[in-house]
Amino acid sequence: MKTIKNIVATASILTSILFVGCSDDDSFTSQPIDSQTEIDFSGTYTQQDQMGRPAINTVFVSSGNKDAFNTTTPSAMGASFQSAFQTKLLALNAGYTTNLLGLDAPTFTSVLATDVLNVSTTAPTTFYDGTNVLTGRALGDDVIDVELILIFGGPMAADNPGLTSDNVGSNDKAFLTSFPYLASPW
């Protein structure tokens, strides 16, 4: 078996736990302060799961399509799943005409079926803030309400009022203002 040799400079904090058995002893030439480590990263990795926009898989992909959806490359998703998404959309909301973004069912579902998260490199990040649409996903964005409004709310976001918000508006713990941004674990 081919062993890809890799030398990664690692932070000194890690040195004590890093060493893995390596068959090629001769490749260990020196051990600088920032220890160099050889680890076997060889092999082919096969896709198990993927995700772009939040909850889209959960809401729109039927049980029978889930395995395929999780391993279809995004560039092929639209062609494969748009019509199933449209069927699902109309099953969820039989009265769907357009939504707050003015998208009719075929247009809306063709956007959704290609499950990638669009991110702006220039605008501030928001899933939807009334002005900016899909410039990424920030931790505090109430993405579920946005999706519910777009699915159930109709062109004025006024339809199906009981279905356009789950009434959970924020996380249960405050996020950090700096890296790693996510709150400490419970």
Added chain:
Amino acid sequence: MKTNKIIKLILLLVIPFVFSNCTSKKSNQITNKEDYKAYLEVNDNKKLQDINKEIEFWQTKFDAAPNQSSYLITLASQYSRLFEIKGSIDDLYKAEKLLLEANEKFVEQNSGIHRAIARNYISQHRFKEALSHLEKAEKLGENRMGTNKMLFDVYMELGSYDSAKEKLTAIQLPNDFDYLIRLAKWNDHKGDLDTAISSMEKALKIAENENNKGLKIWVYSNIGDFYGHAGRIDDSYKYYLKTLEEDNNNTYALKGIAWISFSHERNPEQALEIINTIESKHLVPDLYLLKAEIAEFQNNKVEEAKAIKTYNEILASHDYGDMYNKYNVLLMAEKPLQVDAALKIAQKEIENRPTPESYDLLAWSYFKIGEKEKALEIIEKYTIGKSFEPNIVYHNAEILKANNKTAEIAPMKKELLASIYELGPSLESKIKNL
């Protein structure tokens, strides 16, 4: 008696290795109490405490928001873990109840819940119901691979070997842990031990590479059994110890070591010492059958009767469904007053799963009733050459002998003599007398 001795002598000359294993005590010593003493003394089980904390966590959340049906699934998985550790059947039923409730909440549309129910039913030996839930999961589609893996398991239990083979092909991935352990099971079923072990060893490597504690514990303890079967008692012991290193409370591995002490080292006292420490942690009926067997070997009728009584009491105080059918048939078949009841249970087992293992129970019951021709008919049709389990081979040999088919016994006897470690010392003289 005399002929027996002669046979014994001949066998001693022909296969000295097997016999030296069984007779000379000192050179047989493999276990060392110092290796596992610490595990006998482990009293607190952090895993158990953690599970109870998790149950409390999820139950509190569920009580506060009973519309959160997914909490039912997390709760069920914790009760299943409790059952695995403690052997407490009520926890298995509790998990079933929670899963059925969740299944209803998800209007039977969640394939993962169907798989979880199937897994629960496999533990309960309700294989046909397990199959029906897996078929629902298959229809729903999500995680087909996972469903196919479990379908293999259930088809094997049901004796549907062609369907099992199909599923084995469907899940074939050379580097997949789940596939490799099933490949091992398949080859074991076919009687190809070498291939079974090599698949299991590959799975072991994967568990270690993944650094997955749960899988390591599983594969270490199972490979301990495999090595034991192959006569590699040293390796078997080594892997039971490795299991205990990963899981200090692993009663299964302790039981394995007790078996080595008893069957290989012929040290029933040491075996009992280990078993007595398991008793408080993992109360399952079969532990008392093991105690009974050791007592029998020690010729201690009182202890033997006591152990059987405890076994029966535990069974009577809980509903174990069909889980102990097999043991009950074998136990009852020995008692003239109960042998008809044994036959009835054996027939039920065949209804549950028409495997060679079930037909063995039927044949054995008929044999004990005195219908040796009927027994012969059954084994010729269903078990000879279809199962390589030593105890079934032993039953086959006894039934053949009773029917004066001595020629067919010789190769079986050779097999059985090589399997005495697994069969246990109590059967040794019977096998030699075949």
Added chain:
Amino acid sequence: MKKSKILLGLALTGVLAITLIAADHIDAPAVAGGKSDITDFYAFQGSNTDNMVFVANVQGLITPTASSSASFDENVMVEFNIDNNGDNVEDLVIQAIPRNGVMFFFGPVAPGTAGTTSMVKTEKPLGSISITPYGSEPIITTNNGAKMFAGLRDDPFFFDFGQYSAIIAGTATSFNNPGSDTFAGSNVMSIVVELPKSLLGGTGTLNTWVETKKK
């Protein structure tokens, strides 16, 4: 070769001819993948607006009790995919793969072959960081202008999944007010990487997604 079938579990047969088979023991461990399940994906501008932050979370609903033993699967790679020319085919990937308690990062780098199989891009190391143990302050590294973190965090997702499920199942017709955050009080295994936007190519909009891939 010995041909006898292995008794799965202990096999004891005495004069009573009792066979003890711990039949349940061979019951395969749960097949649910679990450790490669992605629970969430985030991409947002950093506190330094020249930077972009990517977050991938796996293994949801980890309780505080389960947190001390939670770990990443060392055979699972998490791969951030970045399409910078609008064709929904990844032009760059950032890979994260754990080894012995350390998360190794590679990229951003062209994937070689786009799609559902990957090799680790060892020729483009980004850095590595010790996976933060539960209960410790986050261990962070900065290397090549990139910040990296791996370990347990509070699950940032909030959603009344229970009520949503009830609506889908037809047993409820609307959400509750207030709703109930299904993920409250639970943790996830999180990988966070922040790096200069300039390393991501493209102008204006990127299409991004995350994948888990298993060896």
